[in-house]
Structure formats: C-alpha cells, structure tokens
Amino acid sequence: DAKTTQPPSMDCAEGRAANLPCNHSTISGNEYVYWYRQIHSQGPQYIIHGLKNNETNEMASLIITEDRKSSTLILPHATLRDTAVYYCIVRSGNQFYFGTGTSLTVIP
C-alpha cells in the first residue's frame, strides 16, 4: 500500500538546513503530497502539503519536482527540537499511508 519511499534515517547539524527527500513515482495528477512529523509519545504533527507548486509556511518549505515524482522537505535552520520521525504521505482516497518515515537527528 505504501506509495512513498524515504531514507530510514538522516543526521543534520544544528543551525543548518535539513533536506528530507521523498520519492512518490506513482503519484496521480490530483494527489497531494503531505508531510508530518512525530516526536516520541506524541501524535503526528502536520507540517505542510502541496500539489505541484512549491509551498512555504512558518515551519518548512516543500519543493516538488516538475514531474511530481519526488519532493523535498526543507527545514531551513534545524534545531534540536526538530529531531523526530518525518513522514511523507500521498493520500489515497480518504486514507493516509504513513510508511516508516525518516528518523531525523539534529546534532548539536
């Protein structure tokens, strides 16, 4: 059922940009890409979503390739509190398929 592929883990130095990649090669034309993150013992936190244009909000930027087969979540200045599991999701009907995500560790 998983429609996205992410690296299992990544490290990032504190203060640097964290770039988290995601492949979604089977995405359909009207399916959005969503990003969530989950810190231990908490529910997933919504970050950002987009269809085909790049998006930016107060938390992050989302860059979607022109063919829409992949995307990158950018945390511009990573802090220790950004250490979490990050999920890239392509919605299928009314279901979100989370996969196992990328465990991001921000290093002091």
Next chain:
Amino acid sequence: DTGVSQDPRHKITKRGQNVTFRCDPISEHNRLYWYRQTLGQGPEFLTYFQNEAQLEKSRLLSDRFSAERPKGSFSTLEIQRTEQGDSAMYLCASSLFDSNQPQHFGDGTRLSIL
C-alpha cells in the same frame, strides 16, 4: 487547547477485557479518523467518519473492534475481548470536509495488554 483530544492517554488491561477510547475532534471538523500505531511503524488507517456516518473500514478492523460517532461530534473506539496483539497506540485525527485538507492528530491512547 482546541486541538484533537483523546482519553485516556494510557490504558493497561488484562487479556480478554473490553476497553473503550474516546476522541474529541476539532469542533468544526466533520471528518474523524482512527489509526493504530505499533512500535517502529507508521500509523495504520482503521476507519473514518463523515459526520455520524462510518464510511470506510480497513481490513485491520476485526469484528472485535467497533467505532461510533453518534452525534457527529466525539467518537468512541471499543475493543472487545482484547488480545496481546492489540497492544498499540490508537490515534484519532480530524479534518474538514474537503478531502485535500490535512488531518490533525491527537496524542493517542497507548493500550497495553497484560
């Protein structure tokens, strides 16, 4: 706090007992979802409601599981005759009717079966 609220946060029970969890969604959200998450895995979809109607169920939702949303506001998830394999985090999410709107999650109920 106006986010999604779940109660209880933790539940420990003996195998074979029945348990019930409650979810209060964000007030203007008419869609409500239940997920289950086991250690090291992402959340897995169980079921969703639009207002009081249960519109979709996953094959993970065995006949021991039942979910209700009687007045289109809060929802309950009941597990009957609990088994060891039911130990997990049960997450609730809500969203607006527009299917492209993001789902907003509560912090879940962690169920431990002794």
